[in-house]
Amino acid sequence: MIRKALLVLISIFLLQSCNVGTSGTWKNESIEKDKKEEIKLLNDKLFKAIMSNDVKGVRALLVDKLIEKDGDKIDKLINDISTTYKSESYRVLDEYNVENSSTNISNTLLSGASKDNDYVINYLALNKDMYTSLFIPNGHSNEILFTIIYGKYDDEWKINIFRVGQYSLLKQTAPDYYKLAQESYKKASLIDAVNYSSLAKQCLRPADENFKYKKENEINDFHNKLMNEVNSKFSLPxxxxxxxxxxxxxxxxxxxxxxxxxxxxxxxxxxxxxxxxxxxxxxxxxxxxxxxxxxxxxxxxxxxxxxxxxxxxxxxxxxxxxxxxxxxxx
Incomplete structure (x- = not known):
């Protein structure tokens, strides 16, 4: 397992707020079929290049400014994943297509509003046509999430944002461990609650500032409460x-x-x-x-x-x- 935090920052620009200038957003099956297939071919190329430690193949899919800014980090990240997270295939968690009427605006993507694992994706849209793909390599109980955000440059898609982070541990996500921590706390199992909460924190930001669970503030507040309580009861050593x-x-x-x-x-x-x-x-x-x-x-x-x-x-x-x-x- 890429230790504790594989949250490697490889993006060009900072986030901004507001969604002014977005003319349409489509998710998963509502995305135009031809566009989905076009991105799938690119994701297949990207995945194959990463798993075979083909740095040149990965770089061919990235926008030049991303290579200039984070070339060395990208090389190391690809090497780490290709040796630690070997996989023959991947599954798509979600994908989104956003069409903007202007550029350099914020795009905000909502996975939903009622489920424990709902999240928000936020990024600066450099292009009028943007495509976000979230996928997970198969075959691992401790899963990593690829958050790949493409921009359309004339007739060519290029990756503007490339992030990889811990998505789950033993197939449990941050909100899943948060729920287990709450259950343990209700049973007066304080150490179990702290341990589950710590596991939740490890999976909380699989794409750093581009990805935020809707329950993130709750998770952080509960973790702080637990740590304050355990520190007040037990002084180590x-x-x-x-x-x-x-x-x-x-x-x-x-x-x-x-x-x-x-x-x-x-x-x-x-x-x-x-x-x-x-x-x-x-x-x-x-x-x-x-x-x-x-x-x-x-x-x-x-x-x-x-x-x-x-x-x-x-x-x-x-x-x-x-x-x-x-x-x-x-």
Missing amino acids: LTFENIESKPKLCSIYPQVTAEGYFPMICYYSNINLKDTTALKIENNKVKTEVNKLFTGLYKDKKAVLYRIYNEMPDGKKIIDHYGIVDKIKN
Whole structure:
């Protein structure tokens, strides 16, 4: 998985507000058939070039100003995706065609108004004929979203805006995780709520400022509320005073694997990492304390993961650790 944030900014111009000058907007099946087919051929070329790490092929589809501004970023992005997100095909999430009576105006696209996953696309229209295509490579549970915005230059379509970002984790989007966080909070499972909310934040802006979920403000406000509450209750590092070896809790965060989401608990221990027998004995005591402190953490899980350190992690360097998977019998 392209780590946490693949929200790579590759666009030319800043957003503006208002939709004055737009003469018509069409979505999905309402778009003119010939135009849909024309864009599909371009998307097929783009997708094939990205998956084969064909930088030259991708650049051939971009407007010159985009290459001038972000050429190096584009090269790196293509390399990252071609090695990490290999796929034979893609699916279209949505596509939009906008015809404007003038240029250099703001276009705003609404996916809908009533569903949890509804979103708004906003961009500066450099051309009278604009086409937005959102598509997702198939075959991955952690999905990325391509947001490709074309402009018509005379008789040729060129890409003005090219963005790629995390759309889902384990096929769950930001609003999906927001809902899970709310449910966990109602059950008084604060750590689960924080973890789900953190996953929501990771998927919240798959196209940076060009893409915004209609519930984004709600999601951010709820996340801030949870973080304030957890920080007021638990000050890290937290020493497990009931354990004679006095291990210290460093962090708890959501770990997404091919098997699913698991809470990851990291703590510092005075026991040498090579003494695995003593570490396991201590870990059994840590599990008991974790269960007391964090309501619901073990509920409805296949496992809880532990990382044990002999040095307090600072998030800046990689340090040795010993891992324990605590499988839960249902």
